Amino acid sequence: MFILLKRRNILIGLLAVALTVGLCFAVSATATSAYSVPKMGKTIIIDAGHGGADGGVVGVTTSVKESDINLSIARSLKHFLKTKGYDVVMTRTTTDGLYGMTTKNKKLKDMQERKKIIEDTKADLVVSVHCNSYPRHDQVGAQVFYAPGSEDGKQKADAMQNILKATLGTERNAMSGDYFILQCSSTPSLLVECGFLTTPSEEKKLVSASYQEKVAYAIFTGIHTILGEEGV
Numbered sequence: 001m002f003i004l005l006k007r008r009n010i011l012i013g014l015l016a017v018a019l020t021v022g023l024c025f026a027v028s029a030t031a032t033s034a035y036s037v038p039k040m041g042k043t044i045i046i047d048a049g050h051g052g053a054d055g056g057v058v059g060v061t062t063s064v065k066e067s068d069i070n071l072s073i074a075r076s077l078k079h080f081l082k083t084k085g086y087d088v089v090m091t092r093t094t095t096d097g098l099y100g101m102t103t104k105n106k107k108l109k110d111m112q113e114r115k116k117i118i119e120d121t122k123a124d125l126v127v128s129v130h131c132n133s134y135p136r137h138d139q140v141g142a143q144v145f146y147a148p149g150s151e152d153g154k155q156k157a158d159a160m161q162n163i164l165k166a167t168l169g170t171e172r173n174a175m176s177g178d179y180f181i182l183q184c185s186s187t188p189s190l191l192v193e194c195g196f197l198t199t200p201s202e203e204k205k206l207v208s209a210s211y212q213e214k215v216a217y218a219i220f221t222g223i224h225t226i227l228g229e230e231g232v
């Protein structure tokens with residue numbers, strides 16, 4: 001009995017040592033990767049559209065909420081940007097809206113909060129992530145919007161749209177759009193409609209994690225191109 005117990009203690013001890021060593025390696029690997037990415041010195045604000053009480057567009061066959069797909073793509077985009085050395089600020093990181101405990105005018109409070117985050121951050125670019133809708137169920141394609149009358153916005157949106165055309169196969173062109181987020185600050189801003197949740201074939205793609213990552217990577221490539229960096 002004593003020998004058995006002793007043997008078991010030795011085994012537990014060895015296991016503890018192995019776990020500690022493994023943990024040390026994991027921590028040092030994390031620390032190494034965190035410090036080995038050279039900083040780009042550029043900050044991107046990712047705005048996942050909608051959230052909380054405002055779910056946005058509803059998927060035509062799955063009833064998926066646009067707000068959830070936007071957040072998923074936004075998180076993936078953040079990952080790609082951080083890996084490349086960009087600083088990233090997210091307007092929302094959870095499924096909640098940004099209206100706090102407000103019970104009235106939630107949408108207004110939510111948009112004011114997004115504006116405040118953008119104004120308080122010295123960013124190089126704001127990218128708002130959305131999914132589109134249309135009364136007919138036959139519209140497809142990701143599309144980039146820029147602030148009306150902004151020549152700089154048009155150039156950036158065209159560059160982003162070209163990447164989306166090449167990687168996602170959309171045939172749409174960039175357009176100006178009367179969206180609050182594009183006009184609420186002096187920071188260059190784009191809004192990407194990642195596809196139509198009202199078209200079953202596109203909804204099917206948009207709900208899949210692999211397509212969400214593909215869209216996120218396309219937007220990341222667009223951002224990297226817009227900011228004049230090479231070698232994505």
Ligand SMILES: [Zn+2]
Nearest residue numbers: 049056130131
């Ligand atoms: Zn939306």
